[in-house]
Amino acid sequence: EQQQLHRLRREPSRTRDGVDIRLYANAESREDVAESHALGAAGVGLYRTEYLFLQRPGLPDEEEQFRAYRDLVLGMTGRMVTIRTLDIGADKADRSGLALRNEPNPALGLRGVRLSLSRRDVFQTQLRAIVRASAYGPLRILVPMVTQRSELLDVARLLKRVVDKLRRDGHAVARQIPLGAMIEVPAAALALPTLIDRIDFLSVGTNDLVQYLLAADRGNDALGDLYTPMHPAMIRLLHDVISTADANGKPVAVCGEMAADPLFTPVLLALGLKELSLHPSTLLQVRRAIRALDLGQLRESAPALLRARDRAGIERWLARASEPA
Numbered sequence: 001e002q003q004q005l006h007r008l009r010r011e012p013s014r015t016r017d018g019v020d021i022r023l024y025a026n027a028e029s030r031e032d033v034a035e036s037h038a039l040g041a042a043g044v045g046l047y048r049t050e051y052l053f054l055q056r057p058g059l060p061d062e063e064e065q066f067r068a069y070r071d072l073v074l075g076m077t078g079r080m081v082t083i084r085t086l087d088i089g090a091d092k093a094d095r096s097g098l099a100l101r102n103e104p105n106p107a108l109g110l111r112g113v114r115l116s117l118s119r120r121d122v123f124q125t126q127l128r129a130i131v132r133a134s135a136y137g138p139l140r141i142l143v144p145m146v147t148q149r150s151e152l153l154d155v156a157r158l159l160k161r162v163v164d165k166l167r168r169d170g171h172a173v174a175r176q177i178p179l180g181a182m183i184e185v186p187a188a189a190l191a192l193p194t195l196i197d198r199i200d201f202l203s204v205g206t207n208d209l210v211q212y213l214l215a216a217d218r219g220n221d222a223l224g225d226l227y228t229p230m231h232p233a234m235i236r237l238l239h240d241v242i243s244t245a246d247a248n249g250k251p252v253a254v255c256g257e258m259a260a261d262p263l264f265t266p267v268l269l270a271l272g273l274k275e276l277s278l279h280p281s282t283l284l285q286v287r288r289a290i291r292a293l294d295l296g297q298l299r300e301s302a303p304a305l306l307r308a309r310d311r312a313g314i315e316r317w318l319a320r321a322s323e324p325a
């Protein structure tokens with residue numbers, strides 16, 4: 001079994017009917033990056049920069065961040081790297097001192113882009129480090145917890161200012177740095193048509209999207225099986241987000257844990273998803289699942305998936321989807 005998986009390292013992530021699905025990696029550490037590269041990931045689809053902030057007291061300065069982002073870009077040797085701006089909040093063990101303490105509802109509080117826009121000094125330092133790293137290979141910027149259009153306008157304005165200043169000071173900067181949004185707040189998913197012209201790509205964070213959509217804490221075991229993407233609301237919302245992205249010609253990926261579980265691969269493909277981002281530890285399992293699926297058949301059965309009325313209905317659809325043709 002391990003050997004059989006190992007052989008897939010050099011194989012494409014291609015469905016039985018010949019459609020290539022892009023598998024990106026969620027990678028933070030040096031080891032993750034090396035492994036993602038070796039497994040043939042299309043690039044890094046999610047680099048959580050909290051990694052640099054949470055493992056030490058105090059804040060990493062521009063140089064420290066620059067070196068980390070540059071090494072990430074160099075490690076992927078020309079494959080696209082997606083750097084997510086800081087997503088710290090009182091919901092994460094935070095030693096940087098950035099997050100507010102004693103927020104009554106940390107998951108609904110000052111986290112992600114909200115925190116970045118309230119600490120522009122910290123945000124600008126991070127953007128400068130990312131933009132400087134763009135001279136070393138293709139990278140793009142992903143903004144977490146986007147809720148409304150004004151946040152994207154603010155980020156784009158700050159980013160432009162940073163780029164202009166670095167160029168004026170003689171730094172090499174990529175000609176283009178695509179800007180994307182995490183779709184993980186239901187408002188952003190539902191009102192995606194109001195945001196889509198301001199973003200170059202999007203990535204669905206199903207970990208938070210399930211949490212906020214179902215009002216179910218992602219870390220609370222007492223909720224049993226309530227916390228799951230197998231809810232008709234989640235299936236419908238994913239369908240709408242992917243369709244809106246496609247209709248506007250914007251690349252869309254799923255980067256939450258849903259993408260890392262081969263059980264859900266048929267669901268994501270049936271809904272039209274062509275890009276996934278997941279930790280390298282299950283990348284080959286998902287590649288194997290993709291290679292066993294027929295995309296044409298899955299797309300034909302999407303209406304049946306959207307008609308499922310509960311988890312059991314989604315599970316019945318899944319059981320049918322994985323029957324050999």
Ligand code: PEP
Nearest residue numbers: 184205206207208255256
């Ligand atoms: C998500 O919310 O699905 C996600 C990928 O981001 P994080 O798990 O870091 O919140």
Ligand code: MG
Nearest residue numbers: 184205207208
């Ligand atoms: Mg998230």
